[in-house]
Amino acid sequence: MTMAVAQSGAGVDRGRALRWGAALVALVVLLPLLALLWTAAQGSGDLWPNLLRHVLPHALGQTLLLVLGVGVIAGIIGTGTAWLVAVCRFPGRGLFEWALLLPLAIPTYIQAFVYVDAVHPxxxxxxxxxxxxGIASPRGLWLPEVRSLPGCIVLLGLVLYPYVYLTARAAFLVQGSSVLEAARTLGAGAWESFFRIALPLARPALAVGVTLALMETVNDVGASEFLGVQTLTLSIYSTWLNRSSLPGAAQIALFMLAIMIGLVVLERWGRRHLSVANVGARVRPPARRQLTAGAAVLAIIGCFLPVLLGFLLPAGHLAHMAWARWQFTGFPVSVAQEALNTALFAAAGTSIALGGGLLVALAGRTGALRTGLVPRLAGLGYAVPGTVLAVGLLVPLAAFDNLVAAASSQMFGMSTGLLLSGSGAALVIAYVIRFLVIPVGGLEAGFGKISPSLDMAARSLGERPRGVVRRIHLPLLRPALGTAALLVFVDCMKELPATLMLRPLNFETLASHVYAEAARGTYEDGAIAALLIVLVGLAPVILLARLSRPTQD
Known part of the structure; x- marks a missing residue:
């Protein structure tokens, strides 16, 4: 009896520890947003009217036009190609099924970096x-200007459409053949079946994909700056660093955060009352429609052009520039150091994010969390652009440094100086907050595949809770952990806005090196670093291609 009571008390203590640990993770994510409100309130009274007159109107207009344009292009390309590979049969369909994901390997700022160099006169x-x-003079050929708002819209759309493609293709595959066959028996043609049946049913998935693409658009800073588009993200960066106005940057960041919240609300609104269930033991994939010769040619062109413009052309030009630079100077020593810096910081961010994600997911598994609020708050960082997150982190990091320095001076008579502010720790914290949603979501899904009966069986055999985690959960979660680690690592490696604003002085990563060379116009000097980012970025694309492959074809 005493032992049972002791075990019950230990279980309560463990549940309380998990609950408080998960709450602490969520608080770390929320802290920059709360600090952002405080920082914005410190601005002088005439700051906001100045922003309203001279900064926000143009930046907001450019941002809204960019978001609208990218959403249209990514939505059309992603939905159209997803429909073709999901329900049509034509030569090369199996190749395009995974090749259409390749543009995800190229960050938006590298896409702009390459195209500016490739299409100048x-x-x-x-x-x-x-x-x-047969035109001799460069002035005799007119091409559309890449450094413009339309150019930025097209380039970002070519990089971000795979978000829509992934979700739309999955939606078309799970709709089942019975729905489309019923439409055909009622006399609906291919186009009518698509617009009146398949597309409305896929609206929830399309809303998710388009929202992800738009979040990445709002977060972009490199591509918009290279292409001459003054977005809200770029305004935050310039207001903080060029005008030395942290409250002004915070106020713009709050305005931008409101747009991100609006995108999330719009995505939720687009999915309202649109849950679709398939009744039956197993959904039969849609029967592929054999296209005629002419339609097959158009389908091949429609699938090939996004791959060509979004990956093959920029990756080929980047490889050519990198090879020419390698032959001229060899492998730069600075790039090797930057690659090491990138790997170390990305690995640190990945390790901490996995630990925090496992803590939150484990608290949900054991019932320590009574609601799903904590996991949602822990994943909020992905919706916060890197520039907004960087501004919000400054105040809590500085407060922590001042607190530690004051305590050290009082107790030991010496100041510790800056421990987090201006150090690599600030950048790692930003990585963790921004990408924590990946391990939280991935591990929650992984736990969902582990039967609770395994936990109960292990406990009935005398295994302690820690032993259950170590000997049962972690081995079974290995695929989810590996997938989350890969995705977080590559996202940390590619992250540019937070890296530019929080990296230590005289510290370069591959992303910041590419940005610096592009800002100077010396594109060839950044080609090797950019190519390394693209090559590493191929790993999660290959993983996504394998995970999204249908079990039946």
């Missing part, structure tokens, strides 16, 4: 076109 693309057309 003396670049390889205009030169090739002039040679084919």
């Amino acid at each position: 003396l670049g390889p693309v205009p030169t090739l076109i002039r040679q084919v057309l």
Whole structure:
């Protein structure tokens, strides 16, 4: 009896510890947002009217036009290609099924970096076109200006459409053949079946994919700056660093955060009352429609162009520039150090994010969390752009440093100086907050596949809770842990806005090196670093291609 009571008390203590630990993780995510409110309130009374007159109107207009344009392009390309590979049969369909994901390997700022170099009047693309057309002078050939708002919209759409493609393709595959067959028996043609049946049913998935693409659009800073588009993200960066106004940057960040919240609310609204259930033992995948010769050619072109423009052309030009630079100077020593910096910081952020995600997911598994609020708050960081997160982190980090320095001076007579502010720790914290949603969601899904009966069986055999986690949960969660680790690592490696604003002085990563070379116009010097980012970025694309492959074809 005494032992049972002791075990019950230990279980209560363990549940309380998990609950408080998960709450602490959520508090760390919320702290920058609370600090952002406090920082914005410190601005002088005339700061906000100045922003309203001179900064926000233009930046907001550019941002809204960019978001609208990217949403339209990503939605059309992603939905159209997803429909073709999901329900149509044509030569090369199996190849395009995974090749359409390749643009995800190229960050938006590298896409802009490559296209600015490739299509300038003396670049390889205009030169090739002039040679084919027999035009001698560069002024004799007109091409659309890449450094413009339309150019930025097209380039971001070509990189971000896979978010829509992934969710739309999954939605089309799970709709089942019975729905489309019923429409055909009622006389609906292919186009009518798509617009009146398949597309409305896929609206929840499309809303998720488009929202993810728009979040990445709002978070972008490198591509918009290279292409001359003054977005809210870029305004935060310039207001803080160029005008030395942290409250002004915080006020713009709050305005931008409101837009992100609006995107999330819009996504939820788009999915309201749109849950679709399939009744039956197993959903039969849709029967693929054999396209005619002409339609098959159009389908091949429609699937090939996004891959060509979104991956093959920029990756090929990047590889050519990197090879030319390698032959001229060899592998730069600075790039090797930057690659090491990138790997170390990304690994640190990944390790801490996995630990925090496991803590939150484990608290939910054991019932220590009474609601799903804590996991949602822990995953809130992904909706916060890197620039907004960087501004919000400054105040709590500085407060912690001042507190430790004051305590050290009082107790030991010496100041510790800055421990977190301006150090690599600040950047790692930003990585963890921004990408914590990946391990939280992945591990919650992994726990969902582990039967609770395994836990009860282990406990009935005398295994302690820690032993259950170590000997049962962790081995079974290994695929989810590996997937989350890979995704977080690559996202940390590619993250540019937070890296630019929080990295220590005289510290470079591959992303910041590419940005610096592009800002100077020396694109060739950043080619090797950019190519390394793209090559590492291929790993999660390959993983996504394997995970999203249907079990039946």
